[in-house]
Amino acid sequence: MFKETFQRYLTMIENTLTQLPWEKDILNESMYYSLIGGGKRIRPVLALASAEAVGGNPETILRAAVALELIHTYSLIHDDLPAMDNDDYRRGRLSNHKVFGEAQAILAGDALLTYAFELLADSDLGQPERQLRVIREVAVAAGKEGMVGGQVADLAGEGKSLTLNEIEEIHKAKTGALLTVSARLGGILAGGTEDQVKALTDYAKALGLAFQIKDDILDIVGDSETLGKPAGSDLRQGKSTYVSLLGLEGAAQQLHAQILKAQSSLEVFDERAVFLNQLALYIEERKH
Amino acid sequence: MFKETFQRYLTMIENTLTQLPWEKDILNESMYYSLIGGGKRIRPVLALASAEAVGGNPETILRAAVALELIHTYSLIHDDLPAMDNDDYRRGRLSNHKVFGEAQAILAGDALLTYAFELLADSDLGQPERQLRVIREVAVAAGKEGMVGGQVADLAGEGKSLTLNEIEEIHKAKTGALLTVSARLGGILAGGTEDQVKALTDYAKALGLAFQIKDDILDIVGDSETLGKPAGSDLRQGKSTYVSLLGLEGAAQQLHAQILKAQSSLEVFDERAVFLNQLALYIEERKH
Numbered sequence: 382m383f384k385e386t387f388q389r390y391l392t393m394i395e396n397t398l399t400q401l402p403w404e405k406d407i408l409n410e411s412m413y414y415s416l417i418g419g420g421k422r423i424r425p426v427l428a429l430a431s432a433e434a435v436g437g438n439p440e441t442i443l444r445a446a447v448a449l450e451l452i453h454t455y456s457l458i459h460d461d462l463p464a465m466d467n468d469d470y471r472r473g474r475l476s477n478h479k480v481f482g483e484a485q486a487i488l489a490g491d492a493l494l495t496y497a498f499e500l501l502a503d504s505d506l507g508q509p510e511r512q513l514r515v516i517r518e519v520a521v522a523a524g525k526e527g528m529v530g531g532q533v534a535d536l537a538g539e540g541k542s543l544t545l546n547e548i549e550e551i552h553k554a555k556t557g558a559l560l561t562v563s564a565r566l567g568g569i570l571a572g573g574t575e576d577q578v579k580a581l582t583d584y585a586k587a588l589g590l591a592f593q594i595k596d597d598i599l600d601i602v603g604d605s606e607t608l609g610k611p612a613g614s615d616l617r618q619g620k621s622t623y624v625s626l627l628g629l630e631g632a633a634q635q636l637h638a639q640i641l642k643a644q645s646s647l648e649v650f651d652e653r654a655v656f657l658n659q660l661a662l663y664i665e666e667r668k669h
Numbered sequence: 670m671f672k673e674t675f676q677r678y679l680t681m682i683e684n685t686l687t688q689l690p691w692e693k694d695i696l697n698e699s700m701y702y703s704l705i706g707g708g709k710r711i712r713p714v715l716a717l718a719s720a721e722a723v724g725g726n727p728e729t730i731l732r733a734a735v736a737l738e739l740i741h742t743y744s745l746i747h748d749d750l751p752a753m754d755n756d757d758y759r760r761g762r763l764s765n766h767k768v769f770g771e772a773q774a775i776l777a778g779d780a781l782l783t784y785a786f787e788l789l790a791d792s793d794l795g796q797p798e799r800q801l802r803v804i805r806e807v808a809v810a811a812g813k814e815g816m817v818g819g820q821v822a823d824l825a826g827e828g829k830s831l832t833l834n835e836i837e838e839i840h841k842a843k844t845g846a847l848l849t850v851s852a853r854l855g856g857i858l859a860g861g862t863e864d865q866v867k868a869l870t871d872y873a874k875a876l877g878l879a880f881q882i883k884d885d886i887l888d889i890v891g892d893s894e895t896l897g898k899p900a901g902s903d904l905r906q907g908k909s910t911y912v913s914l915l916g917l918e919g920a921a922q923q924l925h926a927q928i929l930k931a932q933s934s935l936e937v938f939d940e941r942a943v944f945l946n947q948l949a950l951y952i953e954e955r956k957h
Contacts, residue, residue, distance in 0.1 A: 408813050408821045459779060464771035483752035487775065488821055491747060491782065492813040498786045499808035502801045509797035513790045516804060520787035525696050525780040533696045533776055 383659040387426065390439070394425045397443045398450065411481040411489040412496075416454050419472040423592070424449035424559060426660070428567035431581050434647075434654040437571020441506065445515065445570055448500040449563050452523050455493035458486050460532060494523075508570060515566050522562035531555025543621040549590070557589035580649045584657060587643035591664050594636040597622035601629060603669065640665045671947040675714065678727070682713045685731045686738065699769040699777040700784075704742050707760040711880070712737035712847060714948070716855035719869050722935075722942040725859020729794065733803065733858055736788040737851050740811050743781035746774050748820060782811075796858060803854050810850035819843025831909040837878070845877035868937045872945060875931035879952050882924040885910035889917060891957065928953045 425446035429439035478486035531554030564585035713734035717727035766774035819842030852873035
């Protein structure tokens with residue numbers, strides 16, 4: 382059941398992304414290149430599954446859900462730039478600026494971020510108050526207090542040894558905030574109660590931390606081909622990670638604790654939250 | 670009267686910008702540096718004056734109006750980057766990346782763009798349907814069909830000789846779209862009729878073109894100190910401009926024609942549009 386539901390969400394997401402009105406020019410091409418270049422689609426999946434958990438129809442929030450993927454993709458394009466992390470590869474393919482050049486990559490990121498807000502404000506959704514709330518929340522999660530702030534902190538922490546607390550603060554901002562708002566978006570737009578939205582928030586916060594711990598573990602135990610990026614790069618860069626601070630065993634324990642926390646947050650829901658429950662297990666066991 | 674009204678708008682805009690909740694960290698500092706570094710504030714001024722022209726109170730739309738300045742500022746920061754126009758100076762001061770470094774400048778731009786949408790969705794405005802419409806329009810004007818698309822076209826046109834039509838298409842996208850949406854934002858949020866919003870659109874389109882023609886003229890006849898940037902740079906770069914294609918006289922005629930067009934678009938309004946009328950003259954006569 383889990384796999385089927387996941388596949389159903391992925392199909393909806395890919396169809397929505399590919400069917401957006403992409404023009405035939407270099408800007409659209411560069412945006413599309415990074416957007417359709419694979420990826421786990423975890424943010425829109427979280428949004429769709431959260432909408433379903435509160436009894437809504439995920440079909441109705443699809444454009445808002447894929448907006449989250451546009452924001453995530455823009456952040457990857459900018460993070461990969463030479464002035465930032467200088468990564469030549471992303472998801473096993475050349476990064477955007479290696480294909481289109483730096484100027485185009487910066488602009489592709491800018492355009493993806495801007496387009497995301499157009500989709501969030503989509504008139505077909507017909508829920509102006511909920512949409513405005515979501516736009517505010519997404520902007521906060523993606524902006525200076527959230528994702529962009531986290532990237533600044535991450536760059537500032539490079540080459541320094543950080544404490545577990547410092548690492549957690551960076552992750553909460555850099556990746557946690559957008560993951561959390563993804564679940565909230567689904568719950569809010571589908572008309573969930575405040576209690577349900579709060580439960581989705583707790584769930585997604587734990588899931589986001591679990592996701593990051595698993596990333597750190599995979600950097601050590603994964604193989605480069607499955608990961609689509611070089612394994613062991615954290616280690617080589619002397620980066621402080623959950624594994625470097627807690628050891629593999631300790632990190633795995635932390636991971637499991639977060640998974641349990643995520644699952645227990647779902648107790649307020651009925652069987653419609655089964656997918657979210659199983660998604661947590663999937664995060665714990667994923668190979669890439 | 671014109672000067673007093675302009676000053677009243679500028680004071681409102683500067684107060685709003687400086688009183689946003691800026692944190693004391695490097696990201697906020699870098700955003701603030703470029704935002705408060707001067708500039709004509711033409712976009713928020715257009716928004717406030719348009720709100721007043723349709724009989725609204727500009728005070729109520731201030732946060733939405735300054736969001737336009739955030740978007741304009743982000744675009745300047747990214748345009749100045751070494752990978753783009755590689756400008757060391759902006760508005761007579763060092764450009765953002767010369768002060769904060771490239772990575773920080775990219776992120777400051779990203780955060781300004783994101784913050785703009787947070788402000789556009791501000792809950793105090795209390796006009797969810799109008800706000801959503803404005804968010805969609807701003808996203809289109811600032812995105813791949815508008816400002817970002819125009820910058821891509823501008824970069825692609827570098828070193829080529831362009832026709833007047835091609836130049837106009839680039840300007841319409843790169844600067845015209847955001848100027849036009851600035852006037853529309855004021856009209857829509859303040860509850861203007863569709864006829865009024867249409868008149869504001871025609872006005873701003875002509876004004877935007879006039880603004881650009883004047884820029885091209887000032888590049889030839891202005892002095893560097895007043896401009897806050899090196900005069901004659903278009904000429905040295907062999908750029909196609911209104912002046913290079915029409916001559917100084919021809920460009921001045923075009924400029925004047927656009928000013929008349931802007932002014933005649935205002936005929937549907939009463940005396941509350943006097944400021945917009947005089948703003949057109951100010952654009953024609955400005956020295957920087």
